[in-house]
Amino acid sequence: MTLFEIIVLAIIQGLTEFLPISSSAHLILPAEVLGWRNQGLAFDVAVHVGSLLAVMIYFRRDIFTMSVAFLQHGWRKEQTTDSRLAWFVVIATIPAVIAGFSLKDIIETHARSAAVIAVTTIVFGLLLWYADVKAKHVQKLESITLKQAVIIGFAQMLALIPGTSRSGITMTAGLMLGLDRESTARFSFLLSIPVILGAGLLAVKDLVEADTAVDWNALIYGAGFSFVAAYLCIFLFLSWISRIGMLPFVIYRLLLGAVLVAFIFW
Template structure:
């Protein structure tokens, strides 16, 4: 169940961290531990790579062909460099603040408030953004601003996809373009976080009886993540993000009422 929750909510703008904290809190489940969490995130990463493998191939080829690392090249090469640039803010923020944030900001009431506030911010971006610019129109400023937004997603309840799509809409990107760059941008951070945590799991080993749950969670997260991306890319090509705004607000209010 947690694998499916992770897969779907990692890529929908509703905050996977919030749901992974809230569901065990609501149902009284025990914490499955670091190993399980690591493989859920690696499953999400597998879903991204499976869906966007052609984009990653084209970006790598474009970057290799670029002239001595210049970003003034083809669209695929430029986006590859922009992803590297956009990853820097979240990487720095994660190294400096992740442990403190995880220990201080996991209270359900705080998560509820964050869900509501950043849901309203997403609605504002939907209403104010012109949604005219495509991937080939992006520039370094877009990458840095969206990258800084990704750093804010360290706070539980913000949602990595939610805040980066919000930033993309404020930068007047099309919804689908904002979502595509969001997913591509998330890959290095998810990979780095997964590998760092995996070293801890490797050193300590899997707890007894966790092999099957870990494998099941990984597969569930990968499959549901792939399906969530496919759904969102199709949905945003035709519809506004308001349904996710409503969901965030209702969920936040329910948590506050029953806290």
């Protein structure tokens, strides 16, 4: 890859990992639409490491308090708000882990195409719009229940399909369950930590087994630009989402889906 391609792909990953518009779709599209060479497994790992560091640093206080509470109260009958939230993050991650191991090969073989991305981009974009319009926006993250966490966890399984968007589908589920916009976004971002970490470890395992040459400059640039883009994305999204809602992202998804449909049939 050229330096320009490295920077563009890293910024795309950093921005789209946390926006409800699908990072996997946007990393696939340059190869499908622009004819760029596939960025490869090592680069995917690097940009995801950048995104993971960004979300962990941004939520460092939450992670610390939840971890301490989990260690102190996680195994007791009486839970604190933080220990209960830590449990819910763990429980909500389990469906995605099971689905990832079971369906990874099928998804990579049959679902990584512009046609699939076009359909899921439009369909799940409309679902996000419906959830945002119909949502009550009243419940705070601190009062989330086990049932709600489990439903959001099962919704996250759909993110294995390119174009769905992990953050998009978890926010859709959270909004439908009555969480306010900021709370559903925060829970979605916290859920991203074990998911990105697990996917990254699996990718590292595949990378080691593949025994391919590594362009370390590309990886360093990729991780760095991804980190900066992801951190700014999280900060701005949480600052604005209560005011602007999900409509701008829905419009973007519909426009992107229309472009993809035109590209497929052109």
